[in-house]
Amino acid sequence: xxxxxxxxxxRGLTMSYPGMRALSxxxxxxxxxxxxxxxxxxxxxxxxxxxxxxxxxTPTGGSIAVAGEDVVIxxxxxxxxxxxxxxxxxxxxxxxxxxxxxxxxxxxxxRLLSPASRRSDRLDYRRAARDFPGAPSATSRLEDESxxxxxxxxxxxxxASKARVLILDEPTSSLTLDERHALxxxxxxxxxxxxxxxxxSHFLDDILEVASVVSVLRDGRLVHRGPCAxxxxxxxxxxxxxxxxxxxxxxxxxxxxxxPAALGRTGAGGLVLNRVETGRTxxxxxxxxxPGEIVGLYGLEDSGARDLVEAIFGLRRRSGSISWDxxxxxxxxxxxxxxxxxxxxxxxxxxxxxxxxVEANHVLPxxxxxxxxxxxxxxxxxxxxxxxxxxxxxxxxxxxxxAMLSGGNQQKILLARWITTATGSCLLxxxxxxxxxxSGRLAIHEQLRAFAARGGSVLLHSTDPEExxxxxxxxxxxASGRPLRELSRDxxxxxxxxxMVRASTRHHTPSEVTP
Amino acid sequence: MNTAxxxxxxxxxxxxxxxAVGVVLLAVCAYLAIRSxxxxxxxxxxxxxxxxxxxxxxTMGMAILLVSANFDLSIGGMACLSxxxxxxxxxxxxxxxxxxxxxxxxxxxxxxxxxxVTVLRVNSLVATLGTGLAYSGMALLLSNNTAITIESTSxxxxxxxxxLGVSLPAYLFAxxxxxxxxxxxxxxxGQQTFAVGGNAEAARYAGVRVSLIRFIPFVLxxxxxxxxxxxxxxxxxxxxxxxxxxxxxxxxAGAVVGGISIAGGRGTIAMxxxxxxxxGVMNNxxxxxxxxxxxxxxxxxxxxxxxxxxxxxLQASWRGRPAVVSDQPQGRPVVDTAPPHVLGAQRQS
Numbered sequence: 001x002x003x004x005x006x007x008x009x010x011r012g013l014t015m016s017y018p019g020m021r022a023l024s025x026x027x028x029x030x031x032x033x034x035x036x037x038x039x040x041x042x043x044x045x046x047x048x049x050x051x052x053x054x055x056x057x058t059p060t061g062g063s064i065a066v067a068g069e070d071v072v073i074x075x076x077x078x079x080x081x082x083x084x085x086x087x088x089x090x091x092x093x094x095x096x097x098x099x100x101x102x103x104x105x106x107x108x109x110x111r112l113l114s115p116a117s118r119r120s121d122r123l124d125y126r127r128a129a130r131d132f133p134g135a136p137s138a139t140s141r142l143e144d145e146s147x148x149x150x151x152x153x154x155x156x157x158x159x160a161s162k163a164r165v166l167i168l169d170e171p172t173s174s175l176t177l178d179e180r181h182a183l184x185x186x187x188x189x190x191x192x193x194x195x196x197x198x199x200x201s202h203f204l205d206d207i208l209e210v211a212s213v214v215s216v217l218r219d220g221r222l223v224h225r226g227p228c229a230x231x232x233x234x235x236x237x238x239x240x241x242x243x244x245x246x247x248x249x250x251x252x253x254x255x256x257x258x259x260p261a262a263l264g265r266t267g268a269g270g271l272v273l274n275r276v277e278t279g280r281t282x283x284x285x286x287x288x289x290x291p292g293e294i295v296g297l298y299g300l301e302d303s304g305a306r307d308l309v310e311a312i313f314g315l316r317r318r319s320g321s322i323s324w325d326x327x328x329x330x331x332x333x334x335x336x337x338x339x340x341x342x343x344x345x346x347x348x349x350x351x352x353x354x355x356x357x358v359e360a361n362h363v364l365p366x367x368x369x370x371x372x373x374x375x376x377x378x379x380x381x382x383x384x385x386x387x388x389x390x391x392x393x394x395x396x397x398x399x400x401x402x403a404m405l406s407g408g409n410q411q412k413i414l415l416a417r418w419i420t421t422a423t424g425s426c427l428l429x430x431x432x433x434x435x436x437x438x439s440g441r442l443a444i445h446e447q448l449r450a451f452a453a454r455g456g457s458v459l460l461h462s463t464d465p466e467e468x469x470x471x472x473x474x475x476x477x478x479a480s481g482r483p484l485r486e487l488s489r490d491x492x493x494x495x496x497x498x499x500m501v502r503a504s505t506r507h508h509t510p511s512e513v514t515p
Numbered sequence: 516m517n518t519a520x521x522x523x524x525x526x527x528x529x530x531x532x533x534x535a536v537g538v539v540l541l542a543v544c545a546y547l548a549i550r551s552x553x554x555x556x557x558x559x560x561x562x563x564x565x566x567x568x569x570x571x572x573x574t575m576g577m578a579i580l581l582v583s584a585n586f587d588l589s590i591g592g593m594a595c596l597s598x599x600x601x602x603x604x605x606x607x608x609x610x611x612x613x614x615x616x617x618x619x620x621x622x623x624x625x626x627x628x629x630x631x632v633t634v635l636r637v638n639s640l641v642a643t644l645g646t647g648l649a650y651s652g653m654a655l656l657l658s659n660n661t662a663i664t665i666e667s668t669s670x671x672x673x674x675x676x677x678x679l680g681v682s683l684p685a686y687l688f689a690x691x692x693x694x695x696x697x698x699x700x701x702x703x704x705g706q707q708t709f710a711v712g713g714n715a716e717a718a719r720y721a722g723v724r725v726s727l728i729r730f731i732p733f734v735l736x737x738x739x740x741x742x743x744x745x746x747x748x749x750x751x752x753x754x755x756x757x758x759x760x761x762x763x764x765x766x767x768a769g770a771v772v773g774g775i776s777i778a779g780g781r782g783t784i785a786m787x788x789x790x791x792x793x794x795g796v797m798n799n800x801x802x803x804x805x806x807x808x809x810x811x812x813x814x815x816x817x818x819x820x821x822x823x824x825x826x827x828x829l830q831a832s833w834r835g836r837p838a839v840v841s842d843q844p845q846g847r848p849v850v851d852t853a854p855p856h857v858l859g860a861q862r863q864s
Binding site: 367373 | 716780
């Protein structure tokens with residue numbers, strides 16, 4: 001059996017949820033000294049795999065063996081004791097501590113009152129840093145360091161616990177080209193010490209540069225595995241995207257009425273963006289959303305499309321011109337709401353007041369446009385809240401605390417409060433179905449289509465191509481803060497969206513990066 | 516259990532939770548009424564009301580500030596400065612002018628606090644600690660470090676005006692309670708204050724002008740400090756530059772004992788009133804029972820800690836109950852839980 005030679009191996013690893021399989025029958029043999037790349041589209045099962053291997057999720061089927069011995073990874077602590085170290089994408093380090101302290105913190109076993117061994121921690125750090133040229137100095141605080149230094153410290157921390165397997169989750173997403181190469185050099189050195197590296201990324205060029213073997217996941221299944229040397233980006237991309245089951249299914253049900261799109265492009269009304277700039281995001285030409293139209297902005301995380309949507313609503317500073325219904329939008333949330341332009345975000349922690357009742361959350365936007373010293377509405381919100389609950393099939397009552405509802409139901413309320421109350425005639429959406437179950441999504445999509453059919457304008461930002469294809473009359477893929485070529489309804493497919501975005505999602509060249 | 520019963524039980528639970536301090540207040544009053552024959556006399560009741568009214572008036576402002584998740588520690592310095600200004604202007608331009616200018620100064624100082632917090636984005640605890648020190652320094656400077664007596668006694672006489680056995684400060688307290696309750700519990704602005712205190716980001720998403728809603732309570736607190744300073748100056752017959760130095764802690768203690776959360780978003784005007792009354796009655800009772808004045812601080816401090824500890828315990832026990840409706844999202848997995856070994860911070864871009 002090859003299992004004896006593997007640092008980590010899985011057989012038939014499966015993670016099922018009611019109605020879907022996030023990962024099915026996944027086999028993996030991770031050999032010491034090997035860098036194994038994992039690629040896949042959103043929802044392909046990459047993060048499920050990482051979570052299972054790091055002990056954050058318990059698989060519903062299959063087995064895992066570490067160094068030939070079958071194990072059940074019940075929690076993250078156990079994963080670490082088994083020698084599986086994970087560098088998560090969000091780099092959970094402490095900015096207020098020095099690099100050396102970041103490595104040492106939490107590992108000082110049973111010596112709470114003994115003096116902190118700063119000196120020996122520093123020495124240990126320097127010894128480890130010898131293998132990592134580019135590691136920050138032991139005494140510098142991380143908040144003063146670059147993202148690359150963070151990445152290096154995170155890897156050093158993962159290595160410090162006698163790792164046998166190192167799992168990296170999107171390690172290069174914010175690095176410059178040079179830093180990326182430097183990181184890959186370190187990783188090769190790590191692998192040369194006999195450590196098995198699992199490298200998960202959506203940057204195909206990274207995978208091809210550093211990994212020796214690549215596994216391609218699609219819809220939770222392994223669809224291709226082979227040496228990287230035999231592949232180029234196009235081949236990899238076609239493994240990732242072509243003929244996905246989802247793509248076919250969505251196309252079948254996603255027949256959207258095309259007429260308003262045609263009528264909209266010339267109309268003076270609707271939402272019109274002209275030479276808008278906010279943060280790293282720039283729209284050079286114009287972008288418009290006519291009444292009755294749903295326009296999609298598709299991009300990966302950090303594509304800049306979210307910034308644009310927030311800037312239109314007035315949450316971010318912006319330059320350029322944004323008009324709605326023929327008049328300029330002044331650029332504060334309250335003014336936007338007054339004019340009928342609303343933003344619903346899928347980030348419910350930011351948008352919901354958990355301690356408040358469903359009803360109070362529901363009426364809050366209406367409250368914000370009333371004169372401050374007016375009497376606050378007492379009972380008027382109840383009927384509207386009940387209507388939203390019925391229309392969106394929310395499991396909950398108006399009097400319940402928002403925090404008591406499940407995430408998906410909170411989300412429905414946060415969207416419904418703009419639609420049911422007719423506060424908005426232009427809806428800006430930021431991942432409106434993020435973390436919502438399948439039936440919840442369908443309910444939300446149906447409501448959005450009805451909203452557009454009534455003459456509302458919808459600008460939808462989503463990182464889920466399926467959603468874009470299911471809802472939009474046309475879509476603009478977004479990458480690195482810029483819109484790519486607009487896709488009409490006829491051209492709109494999941495494959496094409498992913499292809500365009502991934503093909504142009506490149507790391508910033510060093511000249512583009514501003515400190 | 517049918518819904519009506521559970522609703523009533525729920526309301527009862529909420530009332531006991533929110534206003535447990537009222538029950539304690541009643542118990543203390545009953546005990547004192549038995550132990551001390553003087554306690555329930557009209558003159559003593561009026562005396563208690565006089566004593567609590569100054570602190571009480573400012574506590575109303577602090578209550579609104581706390582709900583908006585801010586703080587004002589400068590009220591002591593502000594009241595001292597305002598009181599000195601009232602006395603100086605009253606001696607120069609007449610008592611009416613003194614009152615108007617004194618209250619005006621307090622409103623402006625409150626607005627200054629508000630600007631520092633909302634525009635310069637300084638943490639309100641730090642900002643008002645700093646301005647409070649500065650304000651009290653100015654009071655000393657302006658008064659040459661001595662009490663300034665007002666020559667005319669009209670203000671003092673006015674403050675001791677009685678109607679229905681109760682003197683003017685108690686009426687002013689009642690008026691301030693009414694205004695604060697109206698602002699916090701009747702108006703749109705009040706509801707928005709709860710929103711900002713509960714989740715400022717969510718309030719911003721809903722279109723609330725967060726800075727404005729944070730600014731107004733500072734101005735209101737300034738106004739109430741001005742009113743309290745007029746009472747103080749009247750009762751003392753002049754401006755004393757250090758007379759209000761201990762007020763900030765008493766005001767915060769009153770609000771917190773009443774059950775107003777210092778984390779923001781939770782509290783009512785009634786809680787503030789009950790908290791102030793409880794501390795006032797306890798102090799009065801200790802006085803009547805011939806305890807040394809030093810015990811007043813000890814009891815106030817003890818009540819404060821015990822009240823907050825009980826509140827925390829109640830919260831924890833009620834949060835532990837199973838939710839009435841809870842359904843897990845199905846299909847697409849959502850994992851909200853952070854990895855257990857996460858050290859905490861994320862890199863801020």
